[in-house]
Each structure stands twice: as C-alpha cells, then as structure tokens.
Amino acid sequence: MPDLGLEVLLKGKNMMRLIGGLGIALKISLISVVVSIPLGILLGALMTWKNPITKAILRLYLEFIRIMPQMVLLFLVYFGSTRAFGWDLSGETASIIVFILWGTAEMSDLVRGALSSIPKHQYESSEALGLSKVQTYLYIIIPQTLRRLIPLSINLITRMIKTTSLILMIGVVEVLKVAQQIIEANRMASPNAAFGIYLAVFLLYFLACWPISMLAKYLEKRWK
C-alpha cells in the first residue's frame, strides 16, 4: 500500500501548520465580515432612498463588484491599485480590502432585498395604529427584516470563508499554500502525499463551513 499522505500529515507539526493556515483564512474573513455587515446595512438602507443620484452611484458600485469575479478584484487591488497609486500593500491587507468591498456589496443587496420584501401594508397599519416613524421601524420593520436577514448573512460568512481560498493567488500563505509547502518538503520521502494533504484541506474547509451553514439552515426553517 503506497503512502497517500496520511503519514506526512501526522509527521511533525504538519497538521497544526495546516490548521494554522486555515486560521489565517478564517481571520481574514472574520475581519471582513465584521466590517462589511454594518457597512452593508448602511448602504442597503441608503439604497431604499428615493434620491436618484445616490441610487445610481450605489447601483454602479454594487453591480460592478458583484459581476466581477473575486479573483479579478483581488488582482485589481493587489497589482492594479499598487501600480496606479504607488502604495505598498501586503497580500493580506489587499485581500481584506477586497473582501470588505465585496462583502459590503453583497450585504447591502441582502438588506435591500429584505427591506423591500416587507409589504407596504405593514407601514400603513403601524401608522394607522398611531406609531411614530421611529416606533414603526423599531417595533415593526426591523424585527421582521432581521428574521430574513440573519440566516442570509450567516450564509455570507461561509461564502466569505470559501472565497478566502483565492488569496493563495496573490501570495498570502494560507492553508493551500501550506499544503503545497508540505507536499514539496516531502516530495522524496512520499511522492504521493498530494492526495492525502489536499483531501485534508478539503475536509478542513468543510469542517469550517458546514456547522455555519447548518446554523443558517436551522434559523431559516425556525423563523419561517
């Protein structure tokens, strides 16, 4: 039975290094999520404004970010912006910037969708009951919006984590890069290690995302 990488995985600190690599990916996505959720809520609320100019600008930003592959955005910031403006960005900073830009766009779209899915009669009924504007939002609109929004934003977190795998391409040392290093280092001793190591990376990502998406599914069902 040829060695398929299990031994390499258990050798030395290899497993811990892989998990550490995943930690970097998780850290980047966590920072981006924490920043982009409030920003996205703000933008999403602005999107429901009737002002045509803010609407047009926001739409342009949103559509551009959402239609471009995240990899293109990473390249634009990491190679393009550094060249154009002459500043110096580390791969990690560049990826955090991209994920904040992207996360904000996605989040604002979710917020806009959730807000516009509240039927108009909810506003009218609360007005008929004599609630003030603040009360209407506080007691009627926001609680209903949140129920729709929370499962969707939890899903956004898993999408963010999955997308962080791309930062390998701009030279951030994350789990896939660590995997490559481990495979390179053990090329002579166990040439077939790629199978086991990449399988381990696959499962690590699964273990990171699965519980989160299960939570989202559970909440979605419960709050229907």
Place this chain on the structure above:
Amino acid sequence: MNWEFIMKYLPLYEKAAVLTVRIGLMGVVIAIIVGLICAAIQYYKVPVLKHIVGIYIELSRNTPLLVQLFFIYYGLPKVGIRTQADVCGVIGLAFLGGSYMAEAFRSGLEAIEPIQAESAMSLGMNRYQMMRYVILPQAMSISVPAFMANVIFLLKETSVFSAISLMDLMFTAKDLIGLYYKTTESLFLLVVFYLIILLPISILGSILERRLRYAGFGA
C-alpha cells in the same frame, strides 16, 4: 494607457475568453443535468440515493472550488485517476455547480403547495400530466432567479482555473503582468473581457426574473 500594447495582445485575450466561456458553459450544462437528477432524487425521496445526494450536496456546497480543483488535479493522479486540465476544470465546475443547481430546483419544487397536486389529481390528471401542466411550470418560474444567479456564479468561478494552469483570462492577465509589467493595460483588458462575458447574462437574468414574476399562483 498604452493602446498599442492593448491592440497587440487583444487576440490573446480573445482566445482566453473563448476558452473561459467554453469550459464555463460545458461545466454549467453538466451542472444543470447533475442538479436535475439530484433534485428529482430528493423530490421523489428515492431510498439510499437520497442520502448519497444529501452528502454530496453538503460536501460540494461547503468547500471552495479551488480546493476541489487542487484535489482533482493534483491529488487524484496519485491514486491513478489522471485528468487533463480542461477536463478537470469541467468536472470541478460540474461538481460544484451540481449541488447549487439541485438546491435551486428543489426549492422551486418544494414551494408548490401539496394542494396543487391534490387538485390536479381530483381533476383526473395522471402523474405525468400533473407534473407537466401543474407542478413544473410553477416550480420553474420560482427557480429561475436562483438558477440565473447560479449560472453567473459558476461563470465567475471559472476565474480560478488559472491555478491548474488553464490558459484562461486570469492566466493571460497574470502572464502579461509578469512578462511586460504592463499592469494597468492587462487588468483593463481583463475587466473588459469579463464584462463582455458576464454583463449580457446578468441583464438576461433580470429580464427573465421580471417576466416570470407573474407566473406564481396566488402571489
């Protein structure tokens, strides 16, 4: 902006765009087929198979395409399963997309209330007629937004193919940046070509969505 450079390397991008679209569309078509099969298995609750489909969907939805591709392209040859880069790209896209498509179709099918099927039965329709005239038309119109979103998502995901050395748009841009240090021009072309590919599909999606919004029953 150096237009001479842009004109000179335009053909290179055209070739890369054709490759991107070809692999992307092949992947999407196979993903649709996989998705239909999986959705049908889950809808009819086929024993055993439905558990396998469930595991497949969770595995494929909760891992990134790049990791799946690395496993297929670099990992699987070690156990004797060798695939060419472009075949590997199509397989990876189909593996990822199948589960997303299955979820889109399933949510459409599940949104149809049982009373629809019961009414069809009481009108004397057989199972085929019920599917053909009552369930599917409604389920399809509910699935369309998610379906179009998935198509765009999958075409966007093709950008990771450069990691398994397929000469797609991303690869070309990276190559040109590395060779000539013409970052602005290379990235400009990259953005333009992705817009050419993705914008029409995105617009088509929103038109379809608007037209089909009226098809729902009681909505």
